[in-house]
Amino acid sequence: xxxxxxxxxxxxxxxxxxxxxxxxxxxxxxxxxxxxxxxxxxxxxxxxxxxxxxxxxxxxxxxxxxxxxxxxxxxxxxxxxxxxxxxxxxxxxxxxxxxxxxxxxxxxxxxxxxxxxxxxxxxxxxxxxxxxxxxxxxxxxxxxxxxxxxxxxxxxxxxxxxxxxxxxxxxxxxxxxxxxxxxxxxxxxxxxxxxxxxxxxxxxxxxxxxxxxxxxxxxxxxxxxxxxxxxxxxxxxxxxxxxxxxxxxxxxxxxxxxxxxxxxxxxxxxxxxxxxxxxxxxxxxxxxxxxxxxxxxxxxxxxxxxxxxxxxxxxxxxxxxxxxxxxxxxxxxxxxxxxxxxxxxxxxxxxxxxxxxxxxxxxxxxxx
Amino acid sequence: xxxxxxxxxxxxxxxxxxxxxxxxxxxxxxxxxxxxxxxxxxxxxxxxxxxxxxxxxxxxxxxxxxxxxxxxxxxxxxxxxxxxxxxxxxxxxxxxxxxxxxxxxxxxxxxxxxxxxxxxxxxxxxxxxxxxxxxxxxxxxxxxxxxxxxxxxxxxxxxxxxxxxxxxxxxxxxxxxxxxxxxxxxxxxxxxxxxxxxxxxxxxxxxxxxxxxxxxxxxxxxxxxxxxxxxxxxxxxxxxxxxxxxxxxxxxxxxxxxxxxxxxxxxxxxxxxxxxxxxxxxxxxxxxxxxxxxxxxxxxxxxxxxxxxxxxxxxxxxxxxxxxxxxxxxxxxxxxxxxxxxxxxxxxxxxxxxxxxxxxxxxxxxxx
Numbered sequence: 001x002x003x004x005x006x007x008x009x010x011x012x013x014x015x016x017x018x019x020x021x022x023x024x025x026x027x028x029x030x031x032x033x034x035x036x037x038x039x040x041x042x043x044x045x046x047x048x049x050x051x052x053x054x055x056x057x058x059x060x061x062x063x064x065x066x067x068x069x070x071x072x073x074x075x076x077x078x079x080x081x082x083x084x085x086x087x088x089x090x091x092x093x094x095x096x097x098x099x100x101x102x103x104x105x106x107x108x109x110x111x112x113x114x115x116x117x118x119x120x121x122x123x124x125x126x127x128x129x130x131x132x133x134x135x136x137x138x139x140x141x142x143x144x145x146x147x148x149x150x151x152x153x154x155x156x157x158x159x160x161x162x163x164x165x166x167x168x169x170x171x172x173x174x175x176x177x178x179x180x181x182x183x184x185x186x187x188x189x190x191x192x193x194x195x196x197x198x199x200x201x202x203x204x205x206x207x208x209x210x211x212x213x214x215x216x217x218x219x220x221x222x223x224x225x226x227x228x229x230x231x232x233x234x235x236x237x238x239x240x241x242x243x244x245x246x247x248x249x250x251x252x253x254x255x256x257x258x259x260x261x262x263x264x265x266x267x268x269x270x271x272x273x274x275x276x277x278x279x280x281x282x283x284x285x286x287x288x289x290x291x292x293x294x295x296x297x298x299x300x301x302x303x304x305x306x307x308x309x310x311x312x313x314x315x316x317x318x319x320x321x322x323x324x325x326x327x328x329x330x331x332x333x334x335x336x337x338x339x340x341x342x343x344x345x346x347x348x349x350x351x352x353x354x355x356x357x358x359x360x361x362x363x364x365x366x367x368x
Numbered sequence: 369x370x371x372x373x374x375x376x377x378x379x380x381x382x383x384x385x386x387x388x389x390x391x392x393x394x395x396x397x398x399x400x401x402x403x404x405x406x407x408x409x410x411x412x413x414x415x416x417x418x419x420x421x422x423x424x425x426x427x428x429x430x431x432x433x434x435x436x437x438x439x440x441x442x443x444x445x446x447x448x449x450x451x452x453x454x455x456x457x458x459x460x461x462x463x464x465x466x467x468x469x470x471x472x473x474x475x476x477x478x479x480x481x482x483x484x485x486x487x488x489x490x491x492x493x494x495x496x497x498x499x500x501x502x503x504x505x506x507x508x509x510x511x512x513x514x515x516x517x518x519x520x521x522x523x524x525x526x527x528x529x530x531x532x533x534x535x536x537x538x539x540x541x542x543x544x545x546x547x548x549x550x551x552x553x554x555x556x557x558x559x560x561x562x563x564x565x566x567x568x569x570x571x572x573x574x575x576x577x578x579x580x581x582x583x584x585x586x587x588x589x590x591x592x593x594x595x596x597x598x599x600x601x602x603x604x605x606x607x608x609x610x611x612x613x614x615x616x617x618x619x620x621x622x623x624x625x626x627x628x629x630x631x632x633x634x635x636x637x638x639x640x641x642x643x644x645x646x647x648x649x650x651x652x653x654x655x656x657x658x659x660x661x662x663x664x665x666x667x668x669x670x671x672x673x674x675x676x677x678x679x680x681x682x683x684x685x686x687x688x689x690x691x692x693x694x695x696x697x698x699x700x701x702x703x704x705x706x707x708x709x710x711x712x713x714x715x716x717x718x719x720x721x722x723x724x725x726x727x728x729x730x731x732x733x734x735x736x
Binding site for chain 1: 438441444445448449450464471472473474475476477634635637638641642667668669670671672673674675
């Protein structure tokens with residue numbers, strides 16, 4: 001194998017697939033990146049067997065071939081190379097690559113590409129497309145509520161569900177639930193539901209651009225594939241039954257307040273400074289024209305803040321974990337949010353100011 | 369006490385003195401910041417008894433007074449306040465401060481200012497002035513070579529020495545020595561030498577601006593005081609005898625090379641990627657027209673790089689800790705550096721391309 005390629009493009013490609021490199025590396029070869037010539041490009045692949053990422057970089061292929069190089073060293077070496085043409089050669093005889101760039105030269109010992117696991121082939125299944133920017137927003141609005149409790153694997157991912165007129169993405173860690181839907185009319189796949197692992201959602205969100213270019217998605221029984229901007233991501237799906245979230249979303253309320261989102265976010269952030277470290281509890285009082293946030297660490301001090309609101313229904317009070325409040329207020333895009341309550345012991349609902357496109361359910365905590 | 373002041377100015381002042389707040393806090397009051405009205409300003413003071421920082425912020429003083437507030441909470445609260453006018457009140461009766469800004473209101477429990485240690489009064493001593501930018505550069509060029517070995521306290525600071533025509537700042541951790549001098553003609557203090565603690569040098573460097581405004585310095589037997597840009601810093605000096613560094617600086621060499629600084633820095637950085645983690649050794653070969661840097665981790669690979677140089681004297685080779693090399697190459701400002709060697713076992717010398725204003729001595733390591 002002998003290729004010439006541009007440092008900047010090569011490094012961008014390596015960084016992209018690097019996200020799938022196994023950090024635990026039970027199988028040593030999974031801590032490597034596969035390089036393989038394909039026509040006038042070099043294919044880069046990394047996988048931890050749960051998620052696999054593939055990316056092509058344009059290259060001048062002088063001699064075909066392939067090798068697996070240790071991701072950590074390989075990535076840092078290419079990063080530090082001058083912005084110049086890289087010549088990479090590898091002999092199958094000793095599985096060692098030579099990297100030349102400017103006056104710098106590296107030999108890195110790798111492994112044979114024969115040992116590298118193939119990404120699963122996915123030919124048929126459900127397929128659809130979605131705008132990169134919208135898919136990224138959906139993921140970012142729910143990913144923080146994914147559970148890390150591995151004893152309940154079905155909660156360690158996001159539920160992607162095809163409803164009659166909507167595509168829905170839901171996550172919950174049982175303390176809160178985050179729900180986002182968009183208009184979506186592909187009636188032939190209505191009812192289909194899959195659970196996408198946390199890591200996959202996070203890595204996709206980082207790689208997606210905030211534009212209207214399309215992501216192609218292909219779903220089989222136990223795999224999901226994403227294609228966008230030259231990146232291919234294959235991920236396993238999580239087995240199991242996602243909880244029936246619809247019954248968790250309250251369909252009525254006793255109190256409804258419309259609140260400026262940034263004011264509520266900043267006030268919550270300030271009050272959290274004087275909330276107890278472990279529980280992080282802040283108290284919210286909804287009065288006729290104002291919302292009052294308070295917090296108290298007896299040995300340090302108290303916080304108190306008022307925000308003007310527009311209230312419908314009963315005055316009430318409730319206590320929440322401040323971090324859970326802030327998580328959703330950071331990702332809502334509307335200027336105002338709606339807070340719906342039904343007393344101090346029932347879940348609170350925070351919505352953006354649209355037609356139920358974003359719903360966040362948050363369990364109250366005891367404030368004393 | 370009742371004052372009104374601008375959030376931005378207040379926060380800047382708090383951040384400045386915060387650098388002296390004790391992180392270990394053997395004495396609880398030292399984890400606080402003293403606030404005290406003085407004429408039309410509020411004085412902020414923090415100290416860990418080794419270093420003390422004082423800063424004044426303009427304020428509208430409605431009622432005089434003072435209080436000590438817990439630095440961590442107080443700083444994060446003021447940081448999160450809106451960009452508005454702050455009203456701070458404190459009652460001596462209960463040592464609690466009330467902070468109001470916009471719709472936000474905080475009560476923070478503090479302590480009586482009577483318990484806060486006074487910064488030492490320093491009236492007479494040696495005094496001189498120096499440009500902020502030059503003093504900052506001097507510190508930044510030597511601070512990384514300060515020893516952290518508390519069993520040799522006299523190495524845990526920088527030696528500031530007044531020579532006949534120069535002011536000198538020297539540090540060493542016994543593996544390398546960093547020396548910077550500037551022209552300085554205050555003959556009446558020639559011979560004076562003090563050791564300034566590591567933390568003091570680091571905090572001063574962060575607070576100094578890169579301009580020609582002056583720093584006033586006052587030195588007594590066991591204290592040093594710096595005044596610049598409204599900041600006053602008082603620090604203890606370190607007792608003990610700094611090693612006689614002059615005999616460490618070689619006054620002749622067998623090999624002298626002139627090398628482009630950035631090329632040498634980047635090549636060293638790249639070679640260090642394949643240097644053994646614990647020892648971080650790179651090898652340098654000086655040949656007639658080129659310097660060759662190599663490194664080797666047998667199980668991973670090798671690095672090799674050539675840099676054109678201008679050589680006088682014998683060809684030679686030597687091995688160094690790559691981090692020690694990079695530390696000095698990052699802070700030299702000249703385009704070229706001079707590397708002087710006397711065989712593989714003698715200390716190497718790296719100088720900037722000026723008249724011995726900056727000298728860095730680095731001990732060789734065995735490369736096998």
